[in-house]
Amino acid sequence: MSGFTSATAETVQSPVPHIALLLPLDAPGLGSAARTVQQGILAAVQNSALPVRAYSNYDETRSVVAAYKIAVASGAVAVIGPLTRNGIRQLADEKTLPVPTLALNIIDTPAPPQLYFFGLAIEAEARQIALLAKKQGKQQAIIVTANDPLARRLQFAFEAEWTASGGAILREIEYTGDTMVFADIAADPSTMAFFATDIEKSRTIRPYLPNNLAAYATSQLFSGNKDTLLNFDFDGIRFVDMPWLMQTDLPVVAAFPRAYPPLTTDQERLYALGIDAWRLINNLIANRAKQALDGVTGQIHLNGQTFTRTALPSLFYQGHAQAADAPLIQSAQLFPDQFKNASSVEAPVTFKP
Structure with a gap:
């Protein structure tokens, strides 16, 4: 089983091999999103040989590199984060990075080796x-x-x-x-x-x-x-x-636990981002970066140093959103007073698209 600890950006901990999370967990305006991503990452941690350690006491606008160096000095063999484009640019300005690093956003500027990008860019x-x-x-x-x-x-x-x-x-x-x-x-x-x-x-x-x-x-x-x-x-x-929202019975989706209490739809997307980030960082550690991933956020492929996501085609149909290639479910009419009595409401009918 994996462990989980927190670290401040001011303290170098005794070197222990681990996967570092560089996330602004307590930052105003960013903390809620960062904590949801972290929640998804931890939901995906299953029988990991490496513990997970969070580094959160830093400023995404100016001190990302310092926090990153503390994580590496403390034994990080891989890093997930930062979360913002501004924070990622600070790492991208470095000539080299010592360990595989998965930034949780996407920028277009050149990046040093071992810096990879993955995000939900709309x-x-x-x-x-x-x-x-x-x-x-x-x-x-x-x-x-x-x-x-x-x-x-x-x-x-x-x-x-x-x-x-x-x-x-x-x-x-x-x-x-x-x-x-x-x-x-x-x-x-x-x-x-x-x-x-x-x-x-x-x-x-x-x-x-x-x-x-x-x-x-x-x-x-x-x-x-x-x-x-x-x-x-x-x-x-x-x-x-993403399949996480549209295909909840898909095996790759059902393999991971849902958050409790339930999240909003936007939070669910961030939670799913965390799940796939954990899977991708492990592929990077194992030198399997080029291996396509059947993700809960979509089909993921490496293009250069960016993991590109192909989302699931979907559509709205009679008050319900679903995968576009799924059988269309005709729901009961919205207003019950359109029926003479409750017995006239038929069960849902399945159609082929």
């Missing part, structure tokens, strides 16, 4: 959606966006991949609160709409687009299957997300 989902829509025969795209940083990042990521794959951009529509900008949109079999907007704006916009217009989005539109009303509003929209 821009990668936008690029995957572009390729998915093209594969499904769409030729031109309507991009629905907004004047905020995340929407712009998703818009640009989608458009770059879409045009590179030969797709045409029919329109870019910036939503500012006036739904009349969607009044003249018509459905066409070769056209798709991509939502770069957040969940609230997308929910407002969706009724103003033709029902038979193919619509796509990222995982930011999915907040869990408990929110049936919201999911009904997104009926028919295709998106990508």
